[in-house]
Amino acid sequence: MPDEHPENVSPDPRVVSGKRRSEDQEQGLRPQRLDDIIGQDRVIENLKILVGAAKKRKEPLDHILFYGPPGLGKTTLSHVMGKEMGVNVRPTAGPSIERAGDLAAILTHLREGDILFIDEIHRLGKAVEEILYPAMEDFVLDIVVGKGPAAKNVRLNLPKFTVVGATTRLALLTGALRSRFGAVYRLDLYDNESMVKIVTRAAPLLKTPIDEGGARMIGSRSRGTPRIALRLLKRVRDFAQERADGKITAEVADQALDLLGIDHLGLDDIDRRVLATIIDKFDGGPVGLETIAASITEEADTIEDVCEPYLLTLGFLDRTPRGRVAQRRAYEHMGRPFNNRLQQQSLL
Numbered sequence: 457m458p459d460e461h462p463e464n465v466s467p468d469p470r471v472v473s474g475k476r477r478s479e480d481q482e483q484g485l486r487p488q489r490l491d492d493i494i495g496q497d498r499v500i501e502n503l504k505i506l507v508g509a510a511k512k513r514k515e516p517l518d519h520i521l522f523y524g525p526p527g528l529g530k531t532t533l534s535h536v537m538g539k540e541m542g543v544n545v546r547p548t549a550g551p552s553i554e555r556a557g558d559l560a561a562i563l564t565h566l567r568e569g570d571i572l573f574i575d576e577i578h579r580l581g582k583a584v585e586e587i588l589y590p591a592m593e594d595f596v597l598d599i600v601v602g603k604g605p606a607a608k609n610v611r612l613n614l615p616k617f618t619v620v621g622a623t624t625r626l627a628l629l630t631g632a633l634r635s636r637f638g639a640v641y642r643l644d645l646y647d648n649e650s651m652v653k654i655v656t657r658a659a660p661l662l663k664t665p666i667d668e669g670g671a672r673m674i675g676s677r678s679r680g681t682p683r684i685a686l687r688l689l690k691r692v693r694d695f696a697q698e699r700a701d702g703k704i705t706a707e708v709a710d711q712a713l714d715l716l717g718i719d720h721l722g723l724d725d726i727d728r729r730v731l732a733t734i735i736d737k738f739d740g741g742p743v744g745l746e747t748i749a750a751s752i753t754e755e756a757d758t759i760e761d762v763c764e765p766y767l768l769t770l771g772f773l774d775r776t777p778r779g780r781v782a783q784r785r786a787y788e789h790m791g792r793p794f795n796n797r798l799q800q801q802s803l804l
């Protein structure tokens with residue numbers, strides 16, 4: 457029986473991976489209402505309109521799709537939408553729904569207005585997707601009852617429910633599934649000020665004293681990702697308790713983050729290995745993602761979902777049809793002379 461998404465708990469040992477891990481217990485950290493959400497202003501404004509209008513019409517929410525890198529709040533927003541609408545949220549994930557029957561079982565247990573949250577929705581199987589289409593569009597479930605010549609098609613009516621889908625890979629979603637969503641929102645990496653606010657809000661919830669410098673130090677080294685900020689905050693808290701007087705200041709945070717191998721921009725060992733590989737082994741690129749992944753024995757998915765969005769935001773990498781290319785800033789950060797012949801000649 458499919459249930460809470462265990463696949464989402466990654467064995468990835470990186471502190472800055474952004475993927476969900478078992479240590480990411482919420483401890484009341486998850487914002488509960490739209491007004492509690494820090495950052496993502498445009499998306500939040502749109503969601504408020506969606507909720508307000510649905511409530512006035514006394515209708516369930518339209519189906520919603522959130523996409524963007526891991527750890528930016530897609531799951532959180534799905535729960536917040538449940539709270540705002542006063543309905544239950546049934547969480548599941550693409551890889552957990554193996555057979556059409558699994559989805560049918562979930563759908564028949566939903567109540568009017570409920571939210572079905574499907575994380576990693578791009579990983580739904582084809583047979584499962586085909587059950588989902590009529591369910592989303594007409595709130596019906598087509599099932600086959602019996603076997604062999606006696607088999608019959610039966611159509612069941614479902615309560616009007618809402619699918620909230622989340623994906624890190626919009627491009628992997630079939631066009632048919634994508635078109636079933638009335639509202640599609642992209643979550644971007646958070647700006648620095650929002651990150652500082654997120655850390656400042658979380659510290660007292662973790663009973664950890666922090667000053668502004670400490671919050672800034674952690675916020676600015678969390679690559680625009682709340683999940684990473686919260687994870688780093690916990691590790692810095694441990695350091696503050698063991699090696700200082702328990703309070704997180706800029707100095708304490710700086711030392712703790714250095715010890716974790718996270719540099720002043722928030723890059724960790726894997727990011728630096730990606731950059732070093734492109735620059736040193738492949739003369740700055742272009743080089744394909746799979747080749748980079750094989751060179752540093754990392755999963756291509758991790759590089760694409762976690763490293764790249766941030767390296768692109770920093771202007772360290774460029775994606776070209778022929779592969780990834782390291783930019784001048786990446787050379788500077790890595791302390792290498794900028795010598796990409798093709799880029800210098802503007803041939804790319």
Ligand code: ADP
Nearest residue numbers: 485486493494526527528529530531532682683
């Ligand atoms: P995703 O589903 O996109 O991987 P989550 O919703 O699980 O991300 O969020 C990761 C963590 O970050 C959670 O602990 C959540 O409480 C926190 N978080 C996400 N967005 C925000 C935000 N805007 N403000 C405060 N905390 C946030």
